[in-house]
Amino acid sequence: MKAAVTAAYQRSFPRFAHIQPVPRQFFYGQCGGVRYAATRFESTPGATHEQLVGMQDEGSATKYFRSTSAGSWSYLASDGSPRGPHGCGDVPQIPETLAAAWGNCSVG
Template identity: 50%
Template sequence: MTEDFEAVLHRGSEELAARTSALPAATVRARGDDLRRRRRLAVTALTVALVASVAGGTFALTTPSRESSPPGTVVNPTTPLPLPTPSPSPSASASASEPRCRSLVVPPEVKEAVTQAYRRAQPGLTHFVPVKGTFYYGECDGVFHAGTSFTPTAAATEGELVQLQDAGGAEKYFTKSEDGVWTFTGTDGFPRDPRGCAAVPGIPARLAELWDNCLARP
């Protein structure tokens, strides 16, 4: 009976030792490989998630929305671009706005018509004539102008002499209207303006220039 008990005890010890002994090497390797494979899968999934999140944020930060972006202009490389139109220079614009003027030789009938115009403008003056060598006559864009000074005739009365003297040496200027009537428009002042007829509003500047500012008479 003792031997049977010892045999039973020995078999029990072997079974217990087999159950509590280390696992075989192949089993340990298989479990280790399985754990490493699971770890790699988890790391790979985490990496993919992080890359997708970062890429999505960068795109949102750096890419403008379609609504906020201005529409682009498509240029056909084969179509020549229009050349800019040069703006006129100030001198060209000024030349275009200035009237076309010319100085003319005065006929006797113009001298008489201008003298009559001054008589109408100065009641009481009758005996006077234009001073020789001081008559200006010209035209700007179809409008005629004249300038002269007057001197009394031998028949002038004392009152006329005083009136003409009061007018001084100022040149008188006239403009012919569309109906052909000459009208007295003004003088260059007394004493005379040093600019002569260039200071008279009714005389175009270009015509005054052609007349040398009407300063031929001292």
């Protein structure tokens, strides 16, 4: 699933070819029959200087995804800048009950 979510982000932002979810910061759940995921990304070996610079800002924002009816993942949104005080609870595309279950995407 992490690979499918990463691929969904790369389809939306192809300049980030060398990324992976940040360890222990991947959230997954289902609400109303729809699957959702949230993660931050970090660069992997092979990233160019341009990609590393781009991830300085992009890597600090949590990205949100939803599964489609066909089972593939699509990118929904990113955290605002600065991040809202309620984390993913401030992201309207994420159901409130799921954001609460995820602890508002806090990894403290």
